[in-house]
Every structure is written in C-alpha cells, then in structure tokens.
Amino acid sequence: MENHVLAKVNGIEITDAILDSTIASLPPERRSYFDSEYGRNQLLEQLVSVELINAFGTELGLDNDPHYQAQVEQALKDIKYSFTMNKVFGAITIEEEEAKTVFDENPDLYQGEASIRASHILVDNEDLAKELIGKLNGGELSFEEAAMAHSSCPSKEQGGDLGEFGRGMMVKEFEDAAFALEEGEMTAEPVATQFGYHIIRTTEKKGTAPVEFEAVKSQVMNRMLQEKQMEYYTKLLIELKEKFPVEYK
Template sequence: MENKILAIVNGVQILDKHLDEAIMRYPADRRQYLETPVGREQLLEQMISFELMYNYGKELGTDSSEEYLNQVEKAKKDLLTQIVIGNELSKVEISDDEAEKYYNDNKENFKEMEQVQAKHILVETEEEANEVAKKIAEGLSFEEAAQSHSSCPSSQNGGDLGFFTRGRMVPEFEEAAFKLNLGEVSAPVQTQFGFHLIKVEDKKEERVKPLEEVKEVIKQNLLQEKQNQRYFDLTEELKSKYRVEVYK
C-alpha cells in the first residue's frame, strides 16, 4: 500500500503509516470506528491540531519551562521503570512440563459436569400440555409447537434452553431432563411455572478436560503467578542493595 502524505504541518509530514500507528494505540472497540473514512479524517484533524500545538509550544519556549522539564523527568523515570520491569518479567517462562505437572496435580479443577441441551414448551395447564403433545405426535415439529404455544421467551428459539448442568433448573424440570433419551419428548412436567414438555437434543457426560484443551490457560495463569513472585523477589533483593527508609 502506498504510504502517501496526508498533511504537512510546518514542514513535518503526516503519513498514512502515522495515522495507522495512532489508530493502533486505541482500544479495539474504538479502532473499529477510527478505521472508517470518517474516523480517519477526524483522527487526522486531531493529529494536525496536536502538531500545531507542539509548534506553538516551541515558539512560546514552553519546552524550556520548569513545568515542562519536571514533567519530562517524571515521564523518563516512569518509562525507565516500566522498561526495567518489562525486561525482568519477560525472562520468566513456563514450560510444557510445568503445565503438565500442574494439570496432573489439579485435575479436579478441570472437571466438566454432566450437561444436557434441552428444548421445552411451557403452558399453564396439563390439559394444554397434552393437547400440544398430541399435535407433536401427529407430526408438528417440537420447534414449531414451541413457537406457537409456549409462554417462555425461549419460544422464539424453538424452545431451546441450550446446555445446562445440574442445579441450574428447578428440581422437577432438571430430574425429567436428565432422565430423557435423545430426541424423546417428556410427558407433561409440572413446576412452579406451569407445565412443560421437554425434549433433549444433546448430552455431554461428565469429563475431565484433556491437557491440550487447557494447557495454554494453565501456562498463562502460572506465568502470571511466577511473574508476580519474580517482581516480589526482585523488590526484596533490591531493598538490600539500595537504602530504603519507611516512616509511618
């Protein structure tokens, strides 16, 4: 892509790449707007404005003022501190063996409970539930029946409640759902909300997630812990090297 000149302010060029670099410093949700033609034009105007203010400050001699020099020293100190911390923490690594050991020592943390994916139709009376069940038995799809008869907001999705584990639904509903075979429609199930017809679409047995599925998450968590420890240890080490006086 041609890196064209977008503006020249007092002899300084603002290029396409400068605009792209500025956009990348914004959060992802803001970048989406700034990458549009209107957003880019607004950002360019802001960059031109900043460049003008910079030149004006130089003209006024603000870059020689005590306020400016103090801020520069503070920024230099903060930047040096952040670079040192970043360099030290970048030395910390987590091996695959460390991740595997943590996984083997903590498998209970990676258990996935038994789940079912169910659809349901909610009506007020058992008589209504039986009437809907009869229509389904005669060929009406469960999803169409849910859209036509169910009072639950899930009716918009054909009654689909997605996957859920035990303890997420009221006891009567949960007991019936976990007992059903795939594709089977339950008899009317009464709960505090009314009468339900339930159909189970899928089941997931209880399992321990395999190492490969969770390894990267483990490594990130261990890395953060190890980096925190490195930061603490280095701080304590430097306390013995440089004089520290704390007054309370």
C-alpha cells in the first residue's frame, strides 16, 4: 500500500503510516472513533497543530534551552527503558500446561472463600452480656427474644441475624470468634469489640467451594507470568551490574 503524504508542515511530512501508527497507539475505546474518515481528518489536524507548535518552539530557541534538553534526554532514557523491558518481558511466556500443574499442586490458593451466617446480641455492659448468656444456656430466653429485647444493633429486628458474610467483613475480634464456632454454637463468654460486648451464635457455615481450572486459568497464568518476570528481572540486574560498571558516591 502506497504511503500517501497527507500534509507537510515546515518541511515535515505527515503520512498515512504516521496516522495509522498514531491511531494504533490509542486506547481501544478511542481507536474506533479515529478509524472513521471524520476521525482521521480530526487526528490529522491535531498532528498538524503539534508540528506547528513544535516549529514555533524551535523558533523560540527551545532546542538550546538546558531545561528542555535535560527533559528530552530523560524522556529518551525512559522510552529506551520501556522498549527494552517490553522486549525482555515479551520473550517470557507461560504455557497453559505449566499453569495447570501449578493449579493442581496448590489447590488451596484458588478455592472459593469460606463464609458463615451468624446472629449476635450487642450490649454495652459485660455483666449484662454474661447474665444473658446464662439465661440463654438455661433456656429462659430464646436467642431471638434476647436480641429483640436487649440488643442495641439494628439487627435486633431480625432476632440478631446478620446474614451471610466472609472474612474481612467484620471487626477482627468478632470475625475470629464467629468463624471459630461450630454451626449452631454460641460463644461461652462475651466478645469485646470497639462497639461493645457481643453474644455470637453461628447459624450456618459454608466451606470453600471447589473451583475449576478454566475459571481461574487467566488468574493463575498472570500470577505465574509476573513471578517469572520479576525473577528474570532480578537475575538480569545482577548480571548487568557485573557487566557494566556501577559506582556509588
């Protein structure tokens, strides 16, 4: 395909190829817009504007400005670093068979999260909490009755039921106590948190759900790729420090 010159600004040519490469470098959501004839014309005008401003910058003597020169030098270093790393990392790949082996050998890393369902009674007095535990154990009150009568948490309207939750959704003291209980078991002592004193009953426990390899394949492969890249990068820097002189002052 012939590379047509679309515009010339101060002797600098803007061609089809330049326009195409500029469009290809854009994010996908913007790329489709500039692929249209109208979009290409708009982009061409933008490139023309850039060359006009650059020509004016040269006229202002920026090419001899030390601050400009320093930034250009740093930009070139950054570009070279980026291209070099892309070339280095581009040669590192993870095969699906490798990922499947790692998945099979580490099943716990890729299983679903455990969750529980629990109810609680929240009071601001430890003695009251202990008294209620005694009444609950003695059958004088049901858990729901005690929650509705004494709990300061809005969950009292549901008999203290907090619904289902996983790790990291409750304060640590509450979470540790609730997950440690067996299904249907209640805490023997009040659990103190920043909110007060809790009597906790775990009503349902769900174990980790098995996950198929296909469901997490990309996650496994991405994780392995990052680890492999960092391992190679660390090794490469050691080799390069031996190859090229490095002096700290």
